[in-house]
Amino acid sequence: MLNRLVDGRTPSKDEAYNIYRDAEIDPTELYQVSQLLRTNNKGKIVTYSRKVFFNLVNLCRDTCSYCTYKSEPGQDKVSMLSKNDIIVLAEVAKKQHCTEALFVTGERPEQKYQEAKTWLKENGFSSTAEYLIKASEIALDNGLFPHTNAGNLTKEEMRQLKETNVSLGVMLENSSERLSGNGMPHQFAPSKSPKARIKVLQNAGELKIPMTTGLLIGIGESPQELIDSIYAIKEIHEKYGNIQEIILQNFQPKIDTPMKSSPSPQERYFKTLVALARIILPKTNIQIPPNLSPESYSSFLSAGINDWGGISPITQDFVNPEFPWPKIQDIDASCSDAGFHLRARFPVYPEFFHMVNQDLVSKMSEIADSENLVSGEYAR
């Protein structure tokens, strides 16, 4: 079966389950094939996006049992950025040669918290989405390229954000409804309903917006549910062609959450799913966050990944604050040692430039090379 995949065939879901079961005994052949498919489709280049993380507002209407990003009003970690905060941070980011302005918010905080409504009103807006449109304009005016991840945006909100954002993001997490059941991590997070998330990805597809999505691995799912989730993303991409990358994120327990005692997934399980994603979606960009596997991230090159995601020289990973980003020079050295070439990309992959607003493409082309990767001083 694996030999046939090298010739360009993709496995059926049942075949993928069987490949997983065989890999539980010995994953060597699976890794060999996933590496080969990565090299055939992506060459020896591994990318990352030099970013600044704008934690615009971390109040959230929902509650996921693994989330430490979400804050309650009055907590030390609460973040509610003003327009001036955005300008100041954007200026610092520009000096540090960041290209991506990552805007992250909780899910529609104004629907639950008066504090969020007041904060929006003080800044001149009635919804978080309205503020995101303005925040993206500020970032763009300061030479950064926005990528927004604000949960389940409506189609109209995404249409407006497409004017300033080169791509958008929403994690599927998993396509299993079981994970929204009693006692499961998404029980109190209606926005994480797989149907709702898939609808957002489909709406983005209709709008021709390059989308980042991904799966959270190790939150109580079965391997079959993860494989089904990869196929759910594949189906969207086959219909709309707008899934620019899949992030495979290994769950890490947070001390202040209900899942604080749940273990992170075994590395071999995580790596096997990464390799399966590569054989199911051989041409798709597959990313793991290097800060969540600080001792072993470069070994995932041998499971078929081709991207490290956004890495910030100036802001922390507010979703995983206990995991600092590795230094870009260290990632560069690890890639070289493994026979790869690290390159900086924009928050939209080169092959998706055709979907992006032409004004934004023109701006990117000022610092892009002939392959639409970041060039010159911005590439360092």
Ligand code: SF4
């Ligand atoms: S993961 Fe997102 S939706 Fe869930 S609680 Fe955290 S901020 Fe809210």
